Amino acid sequence: MKEQIGYPYTMLPDDMFQHGGAGYGGQGTLCGSLGACSAIINLVAMDQHFSHNAIVADLINWYASATFPTSRFDDICRFPEQIKVSPNSPLCHISASTWTVAAGTNVDSYERKDRCAKVAGEVAYQTVLRLNAYVDGSYAPSAPGPSEATAYCLNCHGPAAFNNQQGKMSCMLCHSDHTK
Ligand code: HEC
Ligand code: HEC
Structure with missing residues (x-):
């Protein structure tokens, strides 16, 4: 968006959502990738129909029903083919803890960080799919309610x-x- 649209996206610092890591300040609340992507959705898709809220809700519903981590980044990550678990929840605490125990590791492990990096990548990917559809005028919610x-x-x-x-x-x- 910085390259193709320019302003105001050129004004967004790269580290603007750094605080979202580990569920905001390490508190395990909302998954930080959902928070960061929701902010971008708000910037792009806010309109009189509240499309931004519909897209955020759809993204969160998708997240809760997905299984993580995705295999999409297996070629570029350190731990491919990790065990996949559905978080059933958009909360960092539930998402990260159920996966950590299923994987037999701990939350500070590189494996867990790799898993969450893949989650963040997939959330960004799913956000772009939805925003492209919004801009094309073809957006419709796709996740189960x-x-x-x-x-x-x-x-x-x-x-x-x-x-x-x-x-x-x-x-x-x-x-x-x-x-x-
Ligand atoms: C038929 C209507 C009805 C349904 C269905 C229902 N609730 Fe309730 N719920 C109530 C009422 C009335 C109260 C307040 C009175 C009481 O405590 O029983 C209440 C109280 C509560 C409370 C307050 C603490 C407590 O346990 O009393 C919680 C939490 C709660 N409900 C959660 C749920 C959840 C979760 C579900 C679905 C599994 C659910 N409720 C389904 C009517 C309902
Ligand atoms: C992530 C955990 C979580 C989820 C998911 C959740 N709740 Fe709660 N809820 C709580 C906690 C914790 C409280 C405050 C402590 C309590 O009263 O149980 C609470 C409080 C409540 C209360 C007020 C209870 C009281 O007596 O003060 C109601 C009613 C309630 N929840 C209903 C629901 C319903 C209906 C859903 C699903 C749509 C839901 N909750 C989903 C954790 C959750």
Whole structure:
């Protein structure tokens, strides 16, 4: 974008999203690659239809249902063919921890860093696919939305009823079902 469009993208420092690493300041909150790419989506696709929010939601839904790491970068990484795990969540903590345990390593290992570098690369790739479609006028969400189990909880906690819950993450990762 810096090369082909120029301003304002020439104003973005290369290290602008450095703070997103390890879920922002090492806190394991949102996966930093989702945060960084969401900022770019906001810059490119903000319009009166709130396309930027739709694309961010689609990217996050895609992330939670994907299996990581992708094989796309196996030719250029140090650890190709790593074990693949679906994070089921956009949170750095859940994404990184479930993979780390499945891989039998620890979070400071080079293997884990290689895995997360591949995650970041794939999130950037998926962002570019969506933004190119947006610019072509052909964008449509492609990731699966909330699961049936989550939709069940949102029947009562969502906007049509009590409306006391924020978000669309998979509820059962953190809560048990109090209706059973
Ligand atoms: C039939 C409606 C209904 C459904 C479906 C439902 N809830 Fe609730 N939920 C309630 C009501 C009413 C309360 C508040 C009263 C109470 O504590 O039971 C509540 C309370 C809660 C609380 C507060 C703490 C607690 O346990 O009381 C949490 C957390 C919660 N629900 C999560 C969920 C999740 C996760 C699901 C899906 C598995 C879900 N709920 C499905 C109606 C529902
Ligand atoms: C990443 C973990 C996580 C996910 C995913 C999650 N929650 Fe929660 N939720 C919490 C925590 C932690 C709290 C605060 C502690 C508590 O009350 O359980 C909370 C609080 C709540 C409360 C208020 C409970 C109270 O009594 O104050 C409700 C209602 C609730 N969640 C519903 C949901 C629903 C519905 C979903 C799915 C759409 C969901 N949550 C997804 C972790 C999560």
